[in-house]
Amino acid sequence: MTEPVATSNGQRMNGAAGHPSLKAETRGLSFFYGEKAALREVNLPVHERRATALIGPSGCGKSTLLRCFNRMHDLYPDHRYAGEIRLYPDDINLLAPETDPIEARLRIGMVFQKPNPFPKSVFENIAYGLRLRGLRDKTEIAERVERALHDAALWDEVKDRLEDSAYALSGGQQQRLCIARALATEPELLLFDEPTSALDPLATASIEALIGRLKSQVTALIVTHNLQQATRVAEFAAFMYLGELLEFGPTEALFNAPSQKRTEDYLAGRFG
Amino acid sequence: MATSLPRRRRKMESAIEWLLAGAALAAILTTLGIAAVLVGESLPFFRSVSLWRFLTDTQWTPLFADPRFGIGVLLSGTATSSLVALAVAIPCGTALALFLSEFAVGPLRESVKPILELLAGVPTVVFGYFALDVVTPLLQKAWPALPGFNLLSAGLVMGVMIIPYVASLSEDALRAVPMSLREGAYALGATRLQAAWQVVFPAAFSGVAAAYVLGVSRAIGETMIVAIAAGQQPRLTLNPFEPAATVTTYIVQVAKGDVPHGSLGYRTIFAAALALFLLALTFNLAADWIRRRQRLRGRIS
Ligand SMILES: Nc1ncnc2c1ncn2[C@@H]1O[C@H](COP(=O)(O)OP(=O)(O)O)[C@@H](O)[C@H]1O
Ligand SMILES: [Mg+2]
Numbered sequence: 001m002t003e004p005v006a007t008s009n010g011q012r013m014n015g016a017a018g019h020p021s022l023k024a025e026t027r028g029l030s031f032f033y034g035e036k037a038a039l040r041e042v043n044l045p046v047h048e049r050r051a052t053a054l055i056g057p058s059g060c061g062k063s064t065l066l067r068c069f070n071r072m073h074d075l076y077p078d079h080r081y082a083g084e085i086r087l088y089p090d091d092i093n094l095l096a097p098e099t100d101p102i103e104a105r106l107r108i109g110m111v112f113q114k115p116n117p118f119p120k121s122v123f124e125n126i127a128y129g130l131r132l133r134g135l136r137d138k139t140e141i142a143e144r145v146e147r148a149l150h151d152a153a154l155w156d157e158v159k160d161r162l163e164d165s166a167y168a169l170s171g172g173q174q175q176r177l178c179i180a181r182a183l184a185t186e187p188e189l190l191l192f193d194e195p196t197s198a199l200d201p202l203a204t205a206s207i208e209a210l211i212g213r214l215k216s217q218v219t220a221l222i223v224t225h226n227l228q229q230a231t232r233v234a235e236f237a238a239f240m241y242l243g244e245l246l247e248f249g250p251t252e253a254l255f256n257a258p259s260q261k262r263t264e265d266y267l268a269g270r271f272g
Numbered sequence: 273m274a275t276s277l278p279r280r281r282r283k284m285e286s287a288i289e290w291l292l293a294g295a296a297l298a299a300i301l302t303t304l305g306i307a308a309v310l311v312g313e314s315l316p317f318f319r320s321v322s323l324w325r326f327l328t329d330t331q332w333t334p335l336f337a338d339p340r341f342g343i344g345v346l347l348s349g350t351a352t353s354s355l356v357a358l359a360v361a362i363p364c365g366t367a368l369a370l371f372l373s374e375f376a377v378g379p380l381r382e383s384v385k386p387i388l389e390l391l392a393g394v395p396t397v398v399f400g401y402f403a404l405d406v407v408t409p410l411l412q413k414a415w416p417a418l419p420g421f422n423l424l425s426a427g428l429v430m431g432v433m434i435i436p437y438v439a440s441l442s443e444d445a446l447r448a449v450p451m452s453l454r455e456g457a458y459a460l461g462a463t464r465l466q467a468a469w470q471v472v473f474p475a476a477f478s479g480v481a482a483a484y485v486l487g488v489s490r491a492i493g494e495t496m497i498v499a500i501a502a503g504q505q506p507r508l509t510l511n512p513f514e515p516a517a518t519v520t521t522y523i524v525q526v527a528k529g530d531v532p533h534g535s536l537g538y539r540t541i542f543a544a545a546l547a548l549f550l551l552a553l554t555f556n557l558a559a560d561w562i563r564r565r566q567r568l569r570g571r572i573s
Contacts, residue, residue: 070459077377106461116452119475128470129460178456185460 021088023048023189023219024069028083029095031064031073038064041083042245044238046189048088051211051220053234053251055227057271061243062223063113066191069094069221070108071101087189106133109187109218113194115174117166117181122158125166125177129185144184151217152180153210172203179210183218190214192222196229208233227267231255239263310549313542320536326543332506332522334540335531341540343547345508349423349516350548353498354491356427356512357434361487364431365438366480372439373446374468392436400500403429408501421503421515430497438487445479446472478563485559489552495520519548 024046031039038061046052054062064073071094073079085094087107094104117125126145135141145162149155154176158169166177175195182190192211196204211220211233224230230237230251237251239260247254247263258264265271318326321341329342368388372381408425412418418425449472457467473480503515504525517525523541531537 072455072459075455075458102461102463105459110459112452112455112459114452116450116456118453118456118471119477128457132461132466181456181460 021048022046024085024087024094026065026068026083026085029065029068029085030082031061031068032080032082033064034078038243039068040243042240042243044245044248045236046219046221047236048219049215049217050236051215051222051234052236052238053230054221054223054238054240055225055230055266056240056246057266058225060240062240063193064243065240066110066193066221066223069189069191070105070110071095072110074101106185107187108189108191109182109185110191111175111178111182111193111195114198115171115178117169117174117177120166121163122166122169122177123162126181126184129181133185148180148184151183151210151214152176153206154180170203172199172206175199175203175207176210179207183214187218190218190220192220192224194223194225197225204229227255239266241266307549310542310546313539314546317536317539317543321543330508332517335526335537339536341543342508343519343544345506346517346519346522346544347547347551348508348510349498349502349506349518349521350492350551352510352512352516353423353427353430353494353502353518354488356424357430357491357494358484358487360428360431361434361438361491362484365435365483365487366442368435368439369442369446369480369483370468370473373443374464374472388436388439391433392440394433396433396494396496397500399429399433400426400497403497403501415513418513419503419515421501422513423498423502423509423516424512426498426500426502427512429501430491430494433494433497434487434490437490438483441483441486442476442480445476445483448479449475481562482559485555488555492548492551492555493520495524499524519544 022045026042026044029039029042029044030037042065044052044065054065056062067073068081069085073081081095083095086092087094087104092099118128120128123145126148127141130141130144135144146155149158154173157173158164158177161168166174169177175198179195195211196207199207208229211222214220220234222230222234234251237249237254238245239247239254239258239262241262247258247260249259254263255267258267326341326343328344329340330345331340332342332345333340368384372384376384403425404421407429408418408420408422411422411425453471453475454467457471462471498518499521502518502521504517504521505515506522507514507516509516523544526537526541
């Protein structure tokens with residue numbers, strides 16, 4: 001593994017190189033579905049206001065890793081975490097027993113593989129996360145809904161149909177709605193699990209452009225099947241294989257000069 | 273082999289299709305048959321009693337020397353007992369369904385289900401005597417003026433009887449909501465209760481509404497409990513603390529009595545049954561309308 005470019009204690013490091021500081025990192029993270037280990041001793045840094053891509057063959061544990069960050073596994077029985085996920089700057093362990101998973105989810109947003117809008121209007125889909133955070137002021141909610149829709153590049157398409165059901169939107173629009181839904185809550189970290197795999201190339205391009213623009217605001221962790229996508233949107237890339245993190249580094253470096261044979265084979269399309 | 277298997281399968285499939293179509297047809301024909309008998313037998317009745325009098329008279333005394341035929345009297349008993357029953361069955365059934373589908377795990381869930389099925393299997397005559405001999409005396413402790421026969425006790429017990437139907441159908445609808453929707457809510461920071469009530473429940477609403485309509489149908493059609501515990505004298509009232517006959521009570525009462533076949537008194541059964549049938553039909557059409565409207569809004573996934 002290459003050296004992480006930020007200190008692991010999470011101190012801001014706006015040093016000479018201008019390297020970003022860490023937003024989060026996993027330390028010796030393992031995860032088990034029942035007895036089956038799906039992640040083994042993963043140490044992954046997540047740099048602030050950058051996009052980090054998780055790549056690797058199907059079934060290598062990318063989604064499993066992503067879903068540890070917002071404790072999504074807690075919804076299902078028979079799971080076990082080991083190790084830590086530190087969230088900075090306050091340096092809490094997301095996996096600690098005293099960490100409330102709901103607190104974690106209030107700070108960490110997620111966009112899923114398939115768009116999953118709620119059976120509510122376009123407006124209410126986005127307002128929902130704000131209401132969960134106790135926001136009651138109608139004008140503030142309306143403002144933040146509009147801003148989120150602008151940020152997700154959806155406003156022009158839906159501004160006249162805010163009261164329509166979200167199911168009336170196209171697949172690409174629904175996915176941008178789901179991104180807007182997450183953005184409205186101003187998450188510190190935004191998790192994407194193959195956000196474009198269910199979309200056509202045009203919708204994919206618009207979502208990639210969107211992720212590119214978002215990076216001034218949020219830290220992104222993106223699982224992707226699409227290697228070009230990783231090079232287009234992510235500054236950092238992590239290659240996973242059979243539940244292990246084999247290689248991590250700046251995307252360019254990892255793609256141009258992988259240090260591991262497996263990474264090289266995967267990038268060359270020899271498996272996966 | 274490569275070609276015969278699909279062909280055989282296709283034959284099998286078309287046989288099954290015919291079977292299913294036949295079953296559907298049988299259900300439709302039965303319904304039409306019932307409607308035809310009710311209408312046919314009611315026609316002579318409406319030749320002697322005007323529809324206007326039937327709908328507006330405030331007395332129901334078909335067997336008296338001076339007969340009066342105000343169906344509203346019987347409908348008021350049906351409405352009152354049904355409203356009491358639904359006030360019990362809908363909240364309890366919904367809560368139970370949400371509990372079973374969103375909260376309960378493993379052993380707890382496994383033990384609640386059989387109890388519900390047991391409840392659904394109790395003969396209604398048992399519920400009737402339970403209302404009369406257990407619930408009414410208990411209620412009389414709180415309200416000593418409560419008569420021995422009353423709509424309240426019958427309605428409450430009827431509600432308990434209907435809970436399993438509402439709960440079980442609602443639970444099916446809730447379970448059919450895709451997990452991805454729940455994950456979406458949790459990922460935003462929703463608690464279990466918030467996800468269940470604000471996301472899963474609305475997503476399942478058309479199915480849940482169908483469960484409610486089934487509950488309504490059971491309530492207005494329920495006979496034994498009201499016949500035993502609510503008294504049998506027709507009375508125009510919406511007060512659950514009074515005794516009153518319902519449409520169904522009246523029908524059993526006359527059907528088991530010695531009213532001569534073909535007499536006007538006898539035909540009142542069919543007129544009353546027709547009213548009940550139309551009422552149930554209205555509720556089902558309303559449910560269908562709700563479902564359709566939701567589908568138009570794209571709420572059914
Ligand atoms: N709910 C589950 N129960 C048991 N095993 C699972 C479950 N989900 C995923 N797995 C297994 O964990 C491994 C990693 O899966 P996943 O994280 O979904 O991979 P990826 O997202 O990289 O395709 C796979 O072997 C998969 O079969
Ligand atoms: Mg995956």
